[in-house]
Amino acid sequence: MTGKTLYDKLWQAHEVRDNGDGTSLIYIDRHLVHEVTSPQAFEGLRLAGRKLWRVGANLATPDHNVPTTDRDKGIDDPVSRLQVETLDENCQSFGITEYKMNDVRQGIVHVIGPEQGATLPGMTVVCGDSHTSTHGAFGALAFGIGTSEVEHALATQCLILQKSKSMLVQVDGVADEVVTAKDLVLAIIGEIGTAGGTGYAIEFGGEAIRALSMEGRMTLCNMAIEAGARAGMVAVDKKTIDYVKGRPFAPTEDQWEQAVSAWQDLVSDEDAIFDKVISLDAARIQPQVTWGTSPEMVVGIDQRIPDPSSFTDTVKQEGAQAALNYMDLQASTPINEIAPDKVFIGSCTNSRIEDLRAAAKVAKGRRVASNIKLAMVVPGSGLVKQQAEQEGLDKIFIDAGFEWREPGCSMCLAMNADKLEPGERCASTSNRNFEGRQGQGGRTHLVSPAMAAAAAVTGHFIDVRDLSQRDT
Amino acid sequence: MDKFKHLKAIVAPMDRANVDTDAIIPKQFLKSIKRSGFGPNLFDEWRYLDHGEPGMDNSQRKINPDFVLNQSRYKDARILIARENFGCGSSREHAPWALEDYGFRVIIAPSFADIFFNNCFKNGILPIVLEANKVDYFFTEVANNEGYQLTVDLEKQIISTPKKENIGFDVDEFRKHCLLNGLDDIGLTLQYVDDIKAYEEKRKQQAPWLF
Ligand code: SF4
Numbered sequence: 125m126t127g128k129t130l131y132d133k134l135w136q137a138h139e140v141r142d143n144g145d146g147t148s149l150i151y152i153d154r155h156l157v158h159e160v161t162s163p164q165a166f167e168g169l170r171l172a173g174r175k176l177w178r179v180g181a182n183l184a185t186p187d188h189n190v191p192t193t194d195r196d197k198g199i200d201d202p203v204s205r206l207q208v209e210t211l212d213e214n215c216q217s218f219g220i221t222e223y224k225m226n227d228v229r230q231g232i233v234h235v236i237g238p239e240q241g242a243t244l245p246g247m248t249v250v251c252g253d254s255h256t257s258t259h260g261a262f263g264a265l266a267f268g269i270g271t272s273e274v275e276h277a278l279a280t281q282c283l284i285l286q287k288s289k290s291m292l293v294q295v296d297g298v299a300d301e302v303v304t305a306k307d308l309v310l311a312i313i314g315e316i317g318t319a320g321g322t323g324y325a326i327e328f329g330g331e332a333i334r335a336l337s338m339e340g341r342m343t344l345c346n347m348a349i350e351a352g353a354r355a356g357m358v359a360v361d362k363k364t365i366d367y368v369k370g371r372p373f374a375p376t377e378d379q380w381e382q383a384v385s386a387w388q389d390l391v392s393d394e395d396a397i398f399d400k401v402i403s404l405d406a407a408r409i410q411p412q413v414t415w416g417t418s419p420e421m422v423v424g425i426d427q428r429i430p431d432p433s434s435f436t437d438t439v440k441q442e443g444a445q446a447a448l449n450y451m452d453l454q455a456s457t458p459i460n461e462i463a464p465d466k467v468f469i470g471s472c473t474n475s476r477i478e479d480l481r482a483a484a485k486v487a488k489g490r491r492v493a494s495n496i497k498l499a500m501v502v503p504g505s506g507l508v509k510q511q512a513e514q515e516g517l518d519k520i521f522i523d524a525g526f527e528w529r530e531p532g533c534s535m536c537l538a539m540n541a542d543k544l545e546p547g548e549r550c551a552s553t554s555n556r557n558f559e560g561r562q563g564q565g566g567r568t569h570l571v572s573p574a575m576a577a578a579a580a581v582t583g584h585f586i587d588v589r590d591l592s593q594r595d596t
Numbered sequence: 597m598d599k600f601k602h603l604k605a606i607v608a609p610m611d612r613a614n615v616d617t618d619a620i621i622p623k624q625f626l627k628s629i630k631r632s633g634f635g636p637n638l639f640d641e642w643r644y645l646d647h648g649e650p651g652m653d654n655s656q657r658k659i660n661p662d663f664v665l666n667q668s669r670y671k672d673a674r675i676l677i678a679r680e681n682f683g684c685g686s687s688r689e690h691a692p693w694a695l696e697d698y699g700f701r702v703i704i705a706p707s708f709a710d711i712f713f714n715n716c717f718k719n720g721i722l723p724i725v726l727e728a729n730k731v732d733y734f735f736t737e738v739a740n741n742e743g744y745q746l747t748v749d750l751e752k753q754i755i756s757t758p759k760k761e762n763i764g765f766d767v768d769e770f771r772k773h774c775l776l777n778g779l780d781d782i783g784l785t786l787q788y789v790d791d792i793k794a795y796e797e798k799r800k801q802q803a804p805w806l807f
Contacts, residue, residue, distance in 0.1 A: 140795040141788060145770040149788060151795055153806050161688065163629035174782070177792075180807075189627065203627040203650050210629050247806065254687040254711055270689035270715035271631075272781070280785045282792055286768065288710075318614060319681040319707055352684065354710045375805035383805045418614050439613045439679055446612065539623045558618045558685060560641050 127393025129290045130359055131325045134265035134390075138248050140282055150285045153247040155277050156233045157184035157220065159211040160539070161252030165275035166214040176218050177281035183242050184215050184222040187232045188539045192502050192529035195226055204540065218278075231505020231531045234258040234472035238342065239505055241371025245360045245387040250277055255472050255555065257348040260357035261341035262364055263390035265325070267354040288354065289399040291324040292392075295332040299406035302588045304482065305340035306474060306553070306572035308332065308404075309347040310412035314422040316402055321353030324400065327392060328358050332406035338367040339478040346473045347555050350419040359391035413459050413585050414557050414570040416447030421557075423459060425575070425587045431455040450559055451567050452547070460585050462569065464551040466544060467492075467499035467580040468562070469526075469573050471536035474553035475504030477511050479573040483553075484517040486577035486588060492525035493583030500527040500542070502534040524581065538563045551579040598720040599778035603701055604747040608665055608673035609738045615678060616685035617712060621694040624649055634690055635697030639665065669742045677734045678705040682723075683712025692719040702748050704755070706731050717771045718781070722750060724765045750776060 128136075140149040162184075169175070176182065189204035191197075199205035208225065215222035223229040229236060234255055237243040249259040249266035252274040259266035273283055293312055313320075326348050328341075336344065341358045348356025358364075365384055368374050375383040392398075410424030421444065423430065432444035432455060448455060453462070469475070469483050480503060492499045501521050503509035509531055512518055518528045535542040536554040544550055544566025553576050554561075557568035571579065578588045625637045627650055636654040643666060645658040659666050665673070676695070682705040683691060692715045695703070701721055706728040708716075716723045737757070738744045747756040750772060755763045774781065785792075800807050 141791045143770065145773075146768060147770045149785060149791070151792070151799070160626050164631045164689075167629075167631070172782070201627075207627050207629055244805070246803070252687060252689075254685065256687075268687035268711055270687050270692075270711060270718065272689060272715065272718035276782050276785065279782050280792065281796075282785055282788075284770070284781055284785060318684055319709070322681070322707060322710055352681065352709060379805045383803070386803060443613050537618075537623050539626065556616075556618070556685060558616045560622060561618050564622070564641055564647050 126397050127395040129392045129396040129398060130263060130327055130357055130390060131265065131290050132396070134246065134248065135287055137246065138265070143284070147284050147286050149282050150248060151282055152250050152277050153181065154237070154242060154249045155182045156237050156249065156251035156256070157182055157274070158188060158233050158251070158253065159186045159207045160188045161271050162214065162274055163207065163210045164271050165278060166218065168275045169278060174279045176278050179219045181281060182220045182278070183237070183240070184211060184220050185230050185233055185236055186211050186225055188533045188537065190225050190530070190532040191540055192532055192534050192542055195530050200541065228506035228510060231508065232472045232475065232533055234346065235475060235504030235508065238262065238338070239371070239507055241368055241374035244368060244374065245364055245390050250283065254349045255346050257354065257356045258342050258346040258472060260345040260348065260355055261338060262368070263357060263360035263387065265355055265357065268349065288325040289323055291321060291326045291353070291400040291402065292398040293326055293328050294330040294401060294403045295328065295406050296330040296403070297332060297405040297407040298335070299332050299409060302411060302574060303406070303409050304572040304574065305336050305343040307409055307412045308406065309344045310414065310419065310422045310570065311409045312404060313347065313351045313419045314412070315404060316351055318350060318418050318420045319352045321348060321351035324353050325355040325357070326351065326353040328356060333358060334361065337478055338363055339476045342476065343473055347419070350555055360387045411572060411575050411587060413575065415451065415453060415459065416444065417450055417557055417559050418443070418447070419555070419557060419570060421447055422570070425459055425585060427459055429453055429455055429457045429459065460587070463495055463549070463584040464569065464579055465497050465548045466550045467496060467576050468502070468535045468550055468552040468554065469500065469576050470502030470504070470534050471554035472504065473555045474573050475502060475508065477508050479553065480508070480512045480517050483573040483577040484520045486574050486591065487524040487526060487581060488520050490524055490581040492580050495583045496580055498527065499525065499580040500529055500535070502529045503531045505531050526580065535562050537561060551576045551585065597718065597778045597780060600701060600720055600722055600750055600775045602749050602751070603674060604745060605674035606670065606672050607675045607677055607734065607738050607744050607746050608670040609735055610664065610676055610678045611735060613679040614681045614684055617683060617688050617691040618685055620683065620691040621688065622648070626688055626690050631693060632697060634694035635699070638694040638698040639663070674699050675702040675704065675746055675748065676700050677731060677738065678703060680705065680707050682708050684709040687711045689715045689719070692716045692721050696721055704731060704734065717775060720775065720778070722748065722775060724755070726763070726765060730763060
């Protein structure tokens with residue numbers, strides 16, 4: 125018998141029953157809830173007179189609609205306010221623990237789950253949000269669901285699922301110091317395409333992945349969905365366990381030892397066979413910048429915008445041309461000549477403490493360039509914000525001319541007041557560069573936190589390494 | 597959920613790859629706490645020339661005459677043909693809600709994003725995956741024949757063309773069954789209450805820290 129992949133193990137440990145028709149009933153350990161994709165699910169439960177199966181498996185917080193300034197004044201937009209109030213009411217009446225807008229523990233769901241230890245190795249974690257893949261960083265099976273499935277999970281603590289195929293993305297070699305998890309994952313998406321992982325659960329492995337911190341692994345798994353994979357995951361090691369230890373929801377006392385010993389098995393067996401294997405050499409990956417309207421439209425900072433005619437099939441050629449038109453860019457322009465109008469450091473991809481440290485390191489002692497209309501830093505949670513302030517990062521940013529905001533999704537998708545105006549160009553640490561994502565007519569370039577900060581202080585994209593040589 | 601058995605309808609083309617859920621229904625409309633009424637804002641940023649916000653009277657807005665669904669020949673379309681990776685991006689079920697509310701019940705493409713694909717079935721929409729050359733053929737036929745219609749038979753898993761061609765398609769057994777009968781998944785799962793409870797008991801022994 126061949127060995128099992130991590131995905132096989134997680135699947136088997138949660139299979140309540142095999143339905144015999146290609147689907148299985150899979151048990152869900154943790155359900156994270158936010159205001160946008162849950163109201164219709166709670167309404168559905170009420171209409172059908174159904175209760176929650178296991179109240180304690182749920183944890184909620186508002187993140188998409190919350191303002192990032194003047195929190196004490198509440199939410200200005202009545203439609204956003206109603207949505208957040210609806211979450212508060214639903215959590216109250218169904219008994220779900222919620223970190224409300226003004227709680228220091230509030231933040232983006234994918235930041236607070238791990239921060240609270242509510243995401244644990246070996247769990248199945250779901251949320252009505254595609255970036256739930258983030259939690260796979262802990263050797264968990266985590267994926268986004270739609271509102272019907274949110275209702276299903278609330279009512280039954282299970283989902284009816286079809287097993288995906290398995291893919292191993294093996295990244296060996298040693299990445300340059302400035303090359304972050306964000307650059308690795310953008311390079312992976314550039315390689316396999318935004319549909320390359322469709323139908324697969326991806327495990328990231330190899331030397332360069334093992335070298336990443338837990339924050340880095342979360343960034344990586346967060347963007348598995350941008351490669352089309354519903355779930356991304358990384359095997360458990362000492363870093364995983366050290367990160368979890370002592371967090372509010374983590375196991376304590378004798379259960380801790382028992383849990384740690386169970387978690388040791390959360391790795392793919394050496395003889396496990398994956399349906400597909402992709403290999404990359406980390407040493408060859410440069411800091412990445414996207415140039416188009418899909419995360420796969422990405423190149424290294426040392427490169428130029430590709431010519432649409434260089435793509436092989438016509439659908440891709442037309443897609444690239446449409447993207448250049450939308451982005452108002454010319455083929456063959458060197459990436460480092462592109463000048464953004466705004467800079468956004470935040471989102472569930474890059475708003476954890478390590479991300480803020482990386483950006484602050486670049487911003488320290490420098491000033492936001494005069495052509496940048498707004499550079500903002502939005503921490504992923506109230507606790508990340510607090511920690512950053514203890515380390516003095518807020519001062520560094522403010523002194524450099526960045527705005528220091530309250531936690532939430534913010535300009536990652538611009539459901540609150542933070543958005544791009546038509547035609548504005550943004551260096552963003554978020555995960556999607558789709559048309560209109562950051563505001564109608566807005567143009568997004570996805571980068572790492574250090575690269576975003578470097579673009580802010582020079583006024584154009586630049587290799588962070590050139591920056592350090594030039595003026596520090 | 598509405599049952600889906602059989603549909604004969606006009607086909608509209610959406611000729612671009614990677615149509616994402618932000619394009620299908622822009623985020624400002626996600627602030628609604630309802631499940632219905634998203635149809636007028638389907639493809640909002642492409643469909644109208646002005647910026648749409650929830651609560652606007654859409655009949656008063658400036659239509660983009662170049663957008664394909666605004667052409668009168670596609671006015672009654674209920675089948676959409678699309679390119680690779682349709683529905684990529686967020687998990688928002690508002691995307692199938694908007695498509696369904698607009699009138700689409702079938703989407704045919706060479707590939708779909710996983711979450712969107714799954715969400716369609718839960719809302720009475722049948723997403724069909726066909727080889728790229730077959731989808732391409734439909735694009736050509738639609739362009740050349742105004743009022744082009746297809747007939748989709750879920751029971752038999754066949755798409756029939758006006759030229760009497762029959763094209764088979766695959767659909768997962770369980771999803772087909774739910775769609776044909778308009779079944780609610782939750783009701784189905786609750787038949788297995790005892791299995792879920794037994795699983796929980798066993799799991800509590802193995803991994804007590806999860807409870
Ligand atoms: S930060 Fe962006 S991608 Fe992440 S959950 Fe919020 S809106 Fe979604």
